Amino acid sequence: MFDFSSVDLLDAFTRELRLCKVTEGEHVVVLSEPASRGDYVAAAFGAAKALGAHVIAATVPGGSPAPLPSTHTGAGPGLRSVLADTTAQDLLKSADLVVDLTQEGFIHAPVQQEILRAGTRILFVCDAPDVLVRNLPDEGDKQRVLRGVELLKSSRTMRVTSAVGTDLTVQLAGSRPEFQTGFADDPGRWDHWPSTMVLCWPELSDGRIVLAEGDILLPFKEYVQSPVTLHIAGGRIEKAEGGAEARLLETFFADADDEWGRHLSHMGWGLMRSADWFATAMYGKGDLMGMDARAFAGNFLWSTGPHPVLGRESYAHLDIAMRGCTVSVDGTEVVTGGELVER
Ligand SMILES: [Fe+2]
Structure with a gap:
């Protein structure tokens, strides 16, 4: 019996930490919980060491404040053990880079903002090994997403349409455009390996979103089987109509019983050309x-659900990924019929 999986991942983690600009003498903390992948902890530890950084592997107790199973949902509520422990928080604040290998991460936990304000960079990692390797970012990805951010910042409206009937108009004023590029290189930056996307946090959007067969509902990790029409007014889902998934979404909103559960939060488009739509099924x-x-x-x-720009704290976070849409920003198409447009 032998275990080579961490050694097998060492090269990918070393390349990734190099993209995160880990340099000799920096302090890297590898944060995990008991359910984290041990091979990732070892690979991150080895990669930090190989780059000459000081490294500490810190394992804290599991347990999430969110009323959801911790199955990599994307809700990012943090771990109770860190939220309640200033010593753990101080360790993370004192690091140059935290490699967050916890099951859910801290993206929607306010304490993460405090850690980032201390100048710490945070890299969140929790997809499968070959997903990480296939989607290893490229340094140039940052310029690609920044072009999208600039376009959103200088625009007033985003419009999303599709052949099956989506027609949504989004007001961009105050929507704080941002990006994910798969590596955390600047002080105070959080990022997620893998990811390449442009997003914003609008308050107001109106129209309808029509989910087509094959679109993906997260965190359920399920493909839509029959079309769903969502009626949106003032940034809120008024009604979901259609087949089984319409009923599923309505039930989710009802069970969540969350003030912000029916309100839209971040939206944007993906730029990760190495991504595989069928990974969810595999x-x-x-x-x-x-x-x-x-x-x-x-x-x-x-x-x-959660909307940090508007100060809405919520655990009822759905991410819905759609193909076949046309996304235009003040008339400039960034996605045409589901195909990414890059100039
Ligand atoms: Fe999300």
Whole structure:
């Protein structure tokens, strides 16, 4: 019996940490919980060491404050053990880079903002090994996503249409455009390996979103089987009509019983050309966060629930990835019929 999996991943983690600009003498903390992948902890530890950094592997108790199973949902609620422990928080704040290998990460936990404000960079990793390797970012990806961010910043409206009937108009004022590029290189930056996407946090959008067969519902990691029409008014889902998934979504909103559950939060488009739409079908749900779906080049990704720009704290977070949409920003098409447009 032998275990080579961490050694097998060492090269990918070393390349990834190099993209995160880990340099000799920096302090890297590899954060895990008991359910984290041990091979990732070892590979991240080895990669940091190979680059000459000081490295500490810190394992904290599991347990999430979210009323959801911790199955890589993307809700990012953090771990209770860190949220309640200032010593753990101080360790993370004192690091130059935290490699976050926890099951859910901290993206929607306010404490993460505090850690980032200390200048710490955070890289979140929780997809399957070959998903990480296939989607290893390229340094040039940052310029690609920044072009999208600039376009959103200088524009007033985003319009999303599709052949099956989507027609959504989104007000961009105050929507704080941002990006994910798969590596955390600047002080205070959080990022997610793998990811290449442009997104924003609008308040107001109106019209309808029509989910087509084969679109992907996250965190359920399920493909839509029959079309769903979502009626949107003032950034809120008024009604979901259609087949089985319409009923599923309505039940989710009702069960969540969350003030912000029906409100839209981030939305944008994917630029990750190496992404595989079928990865969602090929892995166990616990093996995957689903970044192939979320960052797929030419998708339209939108979500519900937590909205940091508007100060809405919520655990009822859906991410829905759609293909076949046309996304235009003040008349400039960035996605045409599901195909990414890059100039
Ligand atoms: Fe999300």
